[in-house]
Amino acid sequence: MALGRKISVVILAAGEGTRMKSDTPKVLFPLCGRPMVDYVLDAASCVNPEKIVIVIGRRGEVVAERVTEGWARDRDRADLVRFAWQPERRGTGHAVSCAMEQIPVCDDVMILCGDTPLITGDMLVRLFESHLSAKAHVSLVTAVVDDPGDYGRMRRDATGAVLGIVEAKDLLPGDGHIREINAGIYIVNKGILAELVSTLDDRNAKGEFYLTDIVEKAAQAGYAVNAFVCEDASLIQGVNDRYALAFAESRLRETVIRNLCLGGVAVRDPRNTYIDPGVTIGRDTIIEPGTFLRGKTAIGRECIIGPGTEIIDSQVGDNTEIWRSVVEASTVGNHVSIGPFSHIRPGSVIEDYVSVGNFAEVKNSRIGLGSKIHHHSYIGDCTMGSNVNIGAGTVTVNYDGHRKHRTVIGDNAFIGCNANLIAPVRIGKASYVAAGSTVTQDVPDGALGIARERQVNKEGWVAKRRQKLD
Ligand code: UD1
Ligand code: CA
Numbered sequence: 046m047a048l049g050r051k052i053s054v055v056i057l058a059a060g061e062g063t064r065m066k067s068d069t070p071k072v073l074f075p076l077c078g079r080p081m082v083d084y085v086l087d088a089a090s091c092v093n094p095e096k097i098v099i100v101i102g103r104r105g106e107v108v109a110e111r112v113t114e115g116w117a118r119d120r121d122r123a124d125l126v127r128f129a130w131q132p133e134r135r136g137t138g139h140a141v142s143c144a145m146e147q148i149p150v151c152d153d154v155m156i157l158c159g160d161t162p163l164i165t166g167d168m169l170v171r172l173f174e175s176h177l178s179a180k181a182h183v184s185l186v187t188a189v190v191d192d193p194g195d196y197g198r199m200r201r202d203a204t205g206a207v208l209g210i211v212e213a214k215d216l217l218p219g220d221g222h223i224r225e226i227n228a229g230i231y232i233v234n235k236g237i238l239a240e241l242v243s244t245l246d247d248r249n250a251k252g253e254f255y256l257t258d259i260v261e262k263a264a265q266a267g268y269a270v271n272a273f274v275c276e277d278a279s280l281i282q283g284v285n286d287r288y289a290l291a292f293a294e295s296r297l298r299e300t301v302i303r304n305l306c307l308g309g310v311a312v313r314d315p316r317n318t319y320i321d322p323g324v325t326i327g328r329d330t331i332i333e334p335g336t337f338l339r340g341k342t343a344i345g346r347e348c349i350i351g352p353g354t355e356i357i358d359s360q361v362g363d364n365t366e367i368w369r370s371v372v373e374a375s376t377v378g379n380h381v382s383i384g385p386f387s388h389i390r391p392g393s394v395i396e397d398y399v400s401v402g403n404f405a406e407v408k409n410s411r412i413g414l415g416s417k418i419h420h421h422s423y424i425g426d427c428t429m430g431s432n433v434n435i436g437a438g439t440v441t442v443n444y445d446g447h448r449k450h451r452t453v454i455g456d457n458a459f460i461g462c463n464a465n466l467i468a469p470v471r472i473g474k475a476s477y478v479a480a481g482s483t484v485t486q487d488v489p490d491g492a493l494g495i496a497r498e499r500q501v502n503k504e505g506w507v508a509k510r511r512q513k514l515d
Contacts, residue, residue: 050177051151052232054089055144057256058082058159059102059131064286070104072159073111074284076294077301078321078339081284082108083116084162090125091166092155092173098147099159100140102131136253137229138245145239154238156256158229160284163293168280169230172273176232181271183237183263186228188278195285196226197257199272207270209261214250225274227257228281237268297322305332318351327363345379354384362397396431410441413456425449426468430456436480438463455490 062071072082082099089097101108109128117126129144141156148154153176155169168186176184187199193213198220200208210227211220233241241259249255264270275281284290301322302315309328312318317334326332326344333351338344342356345363350356353369361367362379370384374391382400383389392409395401399412402419410424413431418424420437426449427441439460441452450468454460458472461480472478473490481497488494 050153052092052094052153052155052173053148053151053235054092054094054097054155054157055129055141055148056082056085056089056097056099056157056159057137057140058108059100059105059134059140059143060160061103061134062160062285065290066287068104070108071284072108074290076162076290077297077319080111080115081162082112082159085157085159085164086112086116086126088164088166088169089155089157090122092169094125094155095149095151096127096147097125098127098129098144100129100131100144102134102140105130136247136251137256138242138254138258141238141256142242142245142254145242148235151235153232154235156231156233158283161229161281162284163280163282163296164228164230165280168275172230173232175273176271179271180269181232182234182268183260184232184271184273185260186230186275186281187225187272188228188275188281189225190278191224193224193226196283197229198223199225199227200261201225201272206264207260207272208264210257212249212251212255212257226278227260228275229283230281231256231259233259233263234268237263333368359389390425424452427452427454429454430458430474432457434459436460436462436464440465442467 058072060071065071065074073080076084086097099112112126117123127147129147131140131143172184172186195213197210197212198216200211202208241262244262245254245258247254260270279296282289282293284293298319299315301320302312302318305320305326306312310326311331313332314334318332319337321339324338324342327346329346330344330348330350335353336351337355340358342359344350344361347364348361349366351368354367356372358374359372359377361377364379365377365381368384370387372389375389375393375395377395378397380398381395386404387401388406389395390408393407394411396412396414398415400417401407404421405418406423407418408425410427410429412429413433415431416429416433418435422435422439424435424441426443428451433454442465443449443452452466452468452470454472455474457475460478463481464478465483466472467483467485470484471487473488473492475491476488477493478484478488479493479495479497482494483496484494
């Protein structure tokens with residue numbers, strides 16, 4: 046990137062994550078639907094690195110698989126990412142030494158932790174710029190906080206020059222006042238990194254090779270150490286346990302919702318609304334409480350979404366209302382009304398002015414312009430024309446216990462209540478299906494299909510029966 050300097054990134058992700066109390070590797074815990082490490086990868090790629098080396102350890106094959114099939118699925122990204130194996134967990138310094146062989150020829154190495162998902166590309170770019178303008182050999186991000194907790198503390202001398210980092214477990218009585226913490230984000234000149242890491246030892250409270258010790262070693266050797274103070278400490282939060290994870294997730298959610306609101310979306314109750322990063326929403330759309338918008342979802346303008354709605358990986362047009370309903374992997378048009386209590390399952394296309402009402406389910410179907418599906422209906426594997434009226438309780442019987450079959454319903458057809466349409470079957474244009482029919486044969490255009498027993502009325506039957514019983 047800048048000034049022709051080449052940088053590579055190392056992401057440390059081999060820790061046991063003991064404090065998560067889980068079999069899942071820590072960096073794979075999700076935040077708003079994506080694993081933590083993906084956010085770190087997003088930020089890392091902003092400095093335009095030569096390579097990103099991810100250090101993996103116990104259950105590392107799971108991490109490698111998830112990254113390869115997820116974040117690095119595209120070819121460019123696949124070429125960018127490499128994995129380095131840390132055979133046993135012997136500390137962050139040891140983890141970096143395990144990565145050294147995988148780092149290509151470059152000037153600087155940026156080191157990140159896989160468990161700081163809120164870091165931003167902007168912050169890393171600014172760190173790199175500050176590293177270059179300070180002509181530093183070692184740069185690191187710090188922040189001043191009220192409660193330094195488990196973070197490493199920055200030791201400085203009276204002039205403010207960095208002396209080193211002391212880990213929380215190794216604090217000496219004189220360190221108690223320090224409020225400046227180490228964020229675990231570094232840029233080190235590559236040659237100097239190799240030299241410093243090779244001199245680390247594990248004589249400390251945890252018996253680990255601390256990467257943090259390179260800062261003191263660099264200062265003592267007379268290398269230029271540059272501390273980049275991050276003004277917003279919440280961005281560098283490390284996630285070591287599930288409480289911190291919940292906290293980080295709510296922080297991320299807050300940012301997502303703030304950006305949407307500033308872009309013209311009305312979010313009625315931000316604390317009770319769950320929107321993944323990457324979801325797009327048009328102006329003047331109202332998001333009611335209890336709504337979850339997940340994955341690659343895009344919603345148009347002037348919609349009302351919620352209360353109590355979940356939309357996953359779906360596109361929704363303008364002026365559409367979806368309340369107390371679930372929509373998955375589907376496309377919904379403009380001026381559509383869905384809900385309450387409806388389920389649009391994957392593979393559905395709901396065209397403009399459609400209304401899908403109370404307790405209706407639609408799966409893998411195309412519903413044409415202006416059609417209406419209300420009251421406890423199930424429409425699965427169906428191609429429906431425009432202005433079709435589906436009566437209460439209508440079911441497309443699409444499954445014969447072995448295979449799925451399609452139902453085709455022409456424009457302007459009227460399906461009476463409680464009809465079973467046994468697929469494969471075709472209901473013609475502008476035809477009628479009588480209520481209560483079990484339709485097993487095609488209904489021609491403009492015809493009435495009746496498939497039910499004729500009614501028989503037995504005159505005087507009640508009186509006769511009573512006489513018999515008396
Ligand atoms: C580390 C820093 C601390 C800093 C904090 C910021 C050290 C010694 N301490 O503490 O100064 O304030 O991060 O969040 O570096 N990892 C490995 N292999 C290992 C050990 C750890 O890959 O052998 C990885 C972990 O997966 C994690 C990262 O390194 O992503 C940091 O390790 P962690 O144990 O969480 O360090 P902290 O105690 O948070
Ligand atoms: Ca940590």
